[in-house]
Amino acid sequence: MGTSDIAVWTEAALLFWLAALVVLIVWRALTGGINLFGILAHSEQHLADGRPAAERVQLLVAFITAVAVYIRDAMLQTPDAHATVVTHLPCAPPQLIALFAASHGIYLSGKLGRFLNLGTLLTSGRE
């Protein structure tokens, strides 16, 4: 048994472990084993309304898109011309970084906006 055989077996075991972990976490999330209550609501108060917050929905969609694109790039990655194996993680395309940053910016802007509104409410309450 050579070094490459050990690497192949270890990689297979790691892949199996990662797949099992993903299946377990997804199963737990779907059956209520992981609390996802209110993940799309911006506050506990908002939960009572039952409507998702738009900035959270767009962040979730952009995030899932970014992760899916990056995993696809990693799986389809081929070694560089001068190398026989992959020597680095795939570079994220600039468009993906822009999408990711813009989505997080919108999410944080929404959150900050609500916080500032809260400050306005506080000021008006004192007057």
Added chain:
Amino acid sequence: MSQWTQLSWYVAIALIVIIMGAAAVTLWLIATGDINIKNVLEEPDSDKASLSRFQFLIFTFVVAGLFLLLSIESGTFVAVPNSVLMLLGISAGSYVVSKGITAGAKSTPAGTAAFHAANAAVHATSAAASAESAAASAATAARAAADSVPK
């Protein structure tokens, strides 16, 4: 094969077995519920799951998992490009800023009052839902009992 080479083989195989064994035990403990991951997405003072925590957690796992896989495949630690570090930085920075805003909102008197009022509203809503569910069950049971009475 020299004695030292043979020894390094045994050590390498033993290390792999120990690490994979620990990974398997961790997975087993999660599956049986001995490691509780139910509240992994919640903040300490809230029942609500956090989206920023969720995206930070998943993205870190994805990058770490790919790093491990490609490193094992290539036989050496693979390089992490700046663009990936940038994505991780955005994800982590967003989490930190988000928690900062939440902490800031809760530290104001109005924020604290709103937080407690919201918690009360959530508990009242879930209590109402439970009561409604209990009433529905009771009605179903009553209907079943009425149907079972011979006419």
